[in-house]
Amino acid sequence: MVSQVAHVRSVRMKLIRILAELRQASKMQGPVKRSVASWLRKIEAIETSVASSKAFKATAKRKPAAKRKPAPKRKPAAKSKAVAKSARKPPVMAAKSKTKPSKTTAYPTASVQEQIVAVAEMLGGSRSNDVKIADVRAALPSISRKDFDHALVSLHEDGIVALYRNDNTIEVTEAERAGAFMMADQPRHLMYVLQSGTRSKTAEWRVLAAVKEVAAKEPKGALLLVKEVRAKAGLEKKVFDDAAIELQRKNLVVMHHHDFPTSLSPSELRQLVNDRNRTYYIGIALRN
Numbered sequence: 001m002v003s004q005v006a007h008v009r010s011v012r013m014k015l016i017r018i019l020a021e022l023r024q025a026s027k028m029q030g031p032v033k034r035s036v037a038s039w040l041r042k043i044e045a046i047e048t049s050v051a052s053s054k055a056f057k058a059t060a061k062r063k064p065a066a067k068r069k070p071a072p073k074r075k076p077a078a079k080s081k082a083v084a085k086s087a088r089k090p091p092v093m094a095a096k097s098k099t100k101p102s103k104t105t106a107y108p109t110a111s112v113q114e115q116i117v118a119v120a121e122m123l124g125g126s127r128s129n130d131v132k133i134a135d136v137r138a139a140l141p142s143i144s145r146k147d148f149d150h151a152l153v154s155l156h157e158d159g160i161v162a163l164y165r166n167d168n169t170i171e172v173t174e175a176e177r178a179g180a181f182m183m184a185d186q187p188r189h190l191m192y193v194l195q196s197g198t199r200s201k202t203a204e205w206r207v208l209a210a211v212k213e214v215a216a217k218e219p220k221g222a223l224l225l226v227k228e229v230r231a232k233a234g235l236e237k238k239v240f241d242d243a244a245i246e247l248q249r250k251n252l253v254v255m256h257h258h259d260f261p262t263s264l265s266p267s268e269l270r271q272l273v274n275d276r277n278r279t280y281y282i283g284i285a286l287r288n
Helices: 002-023 030-052 053-063 081-088 110-122 133-139 145-157 174-179 198-214 226-233 237-249 266-270
Strands: 130-132 160-164 180-184 186-188 190-193 252-257 280-286
Touching: 110 133, 110 145, 110 160, 110 190, 110 198, 130 133, 133 145, 133 186, 133 190, 145 160, 145 174, 145 180, 198 226, 198 237, 198 280, 226 280, 237 252
Parallel strands: none
Antiparallel strands: 130 190, 160 190, 180 186, 252 280
């Protein structure tokens, strides 16, 4: 019933607008005017009956539907005290660790050993000819005494150089005494180069030092990208690859191979370490 009343009201409003326009027409005469008047009487009668009906009165009194209020936002679940406290603390970064570095590292600076051997050979040092440690030290003024002595220990322990004391104390000058290296509370004045052309050995030092330098900025035990270590070492591809493979053979580092090397471009493959079995390694890390 309500839908019928609404339809009648809609039709009525349309007819009233049409008849209002017809009334205003200037040339309404005779039968047209009588027809208009007849239509008006019929429409008014329909309007009267519709307005007096109970259904119309009920719809007229009905209040418009109230707008629905938006649902209140749910509050996030309360976090436990332990979680709340941990959220306040900033994440601990490996680079900002408060732990002090060890005073003795196996490979302090890769280029130090390389420079010492190169200068010693330049000054005539070999397996049969000694060279004064003070002269080598004087030729490398940019290297501190601590780093020089530390590198000299590594060279001696690896069998690359041999250190001896000059037993002829009369020949030892003040400069030689000042530049001597102290080992087991005994001065060492002379050096012999046992392994001439130690390029492969120094390459291993440089790769290992580069691994340690990159690893210092990452969490402990993190797998490092070979291309980042390669850029830090600054070696030719073959020299770097051979040194990295030798370090893995000596259990000093561990490398992770690439599962799908065929999916890489030639330039990307050159950044990886590859061995004789055509295995390509993408990651490298210090062995614990």
